[in-house]
Amino acid sequence: MSHLDSHDGTDAVGTVLVAPVLVRDYRRLLRLFPYTYRRAHEAEMLGHLVDAAQPGQSRPTWAERWDLLRAAAREWLLAPLGSTPRQRRAATGLLLVVLPAVLVVMAARVLAVAAAIVRAMLGPDGHAPLLATVPTATMWTFWLAAVALTLLGAQRVGLATAVLAAVAGVGGLVLSLGSGSSYAAYLDAPWAAGVAVYAGVLAGRRTCRVGPERWTLRGATLGAMSLTLGAFVAATSADAASFGVPWWSGVALSPWTLPALAAPAVLLLGAALLWRRTRQAVPLLGGLALAGLLSRSTFFWSGTVNIQTADLGNVLGLLALAVAATLVLTWVVNRLDELAEARAAHRAELAAIGGAPARARSHPGEPTAV
Structure with a gap:
């Protein structure tokens, strides 16, 4: 001024x-x-x-x-992605690889269920109430289209489609709550939040004035999605076949206990905190991970209440805890960045102080600045 x-x-x-x-x-x-x-x-x-x-x-x-x-x-809204364009570019670049790799598993399962319902219920005089039976099918269809458009370089159309997917996700939750399927809404809430975060990441990417995504990033995204989905199918196919159910059913997931899922998530997020280039993506990933784990736990229930007894308060409480975790992790990441900046400034100051006598000793005949 x-x-x-x-x-x-x-x-x-x-x-x-x-x-x-x-x-x-x-x-x-x-x-x-x-x-x-x-x-x-x-x-x-x-x-x-x-x-x-x-x-x-x-x-x-x-x-x-x-x-x-x-x-x-x-x-x-952009604070969990970092406070500078450089931090946001790093965070959105990582999230555009990690989020599709995680979300594609549920997208494939839900659309496989929807296809099975259509085959079973469509007949000469029948119809398949798909929206009432699988409320999130529309959300996942839009989301897959958004990912495909983004990978093809159509960023604006991809962002608009991702926003439609987020709106469809909210509509699916409202439909589930209105039809009395509150527990289904409780289970779907973390995934709808993940789709909304994906749309927000695409919007945040545009604020960084990033042009069309590099082919390396697109290839990494597609490779991560294929690897994750392939690993899930391989891990569940044998158990599903032994029970006589398809791979996308939840029967094969019963051995996957909550501690077994939480331990690698905590380790991966802790490792990401240590590296500055991945640190800014931790708040959003941590909030979504907490929501996903809590939706499969008995956190909101006592021993005398059926776990499948859910209502709007449970859904809102789940989302509130996820937002709170995101804010806390954002604060932690910002403090770690401030500490790293202070250490870098201190090292630069020490280097400047230690370099002056060395220069004076190397040129003893030159006048020194006062």
Whole structure:
């Protein structure tokens, strides 16, 4: 701020350039932004706002308030991906590989169930109430289309299709709750949240001004999806065949206990926290992992209540815990980044201090700067 020499909007000789109340209101509006974003950009944003103020203006205009509120909401939505474009590029690049690899398993299972229902119920005079029987089939169909379009380079159409998938997921949850299938909504809520996060990652990727995805990233995404789905089919086919059920049924998943699923998830997320390039993806992955694990546990039930007795409160509680875990992990990641930056600055300072005597010793005849 070249024209502000103090916080009250006065210059060195006491001439009032900006009303102090205007600066105060601008500061209050900027407090709506996430802390990490404010730490990096608050002074710059305040300077631009004051520079653009009209002579005699004493309050922010409604247009300014709306722009700041909208920008703050956008930054809060993007906060789990990082506070800088570089961090967001790294986080979205990793999530565009990991999320499809995880979600494709459930997408294949649900669409296989839907296809079986269609074959069983469609007849000469029959019909298949697919939306009522498999409410998330539409969501997964849109999601697979979004992934395919993104892999083909159609980013805008892929993002629009992903948003449709997220809307269809919310609609499926509402349909399940309205039809009395609250437990189905409870089980589907983490997957609907995962589809919504995927749409958000695509939108966050666009805010980084990233062009068409590189073929290496597309190949990694397709390879990870194929590997994960193939591993799931291979791991469940033998047990499913022994029970006389198809691979997509949940019968073969009974030996997969909650601790067996939680242990690798915790180890992988902990390892990702240690590497700076993968750290920013941990909050969203951690929140989704917690939601998925809790939806298969007895966390919300006592011993006297049937585990399949679920209601809207259980669904909202599950999603609230996932959001809380995401916020806590975001705070942890930001603190780790701050610690890494402080250590890097300290090492640079020590290097600068230790380098000056070395340069002086190597050139003893040259004058030294005072």
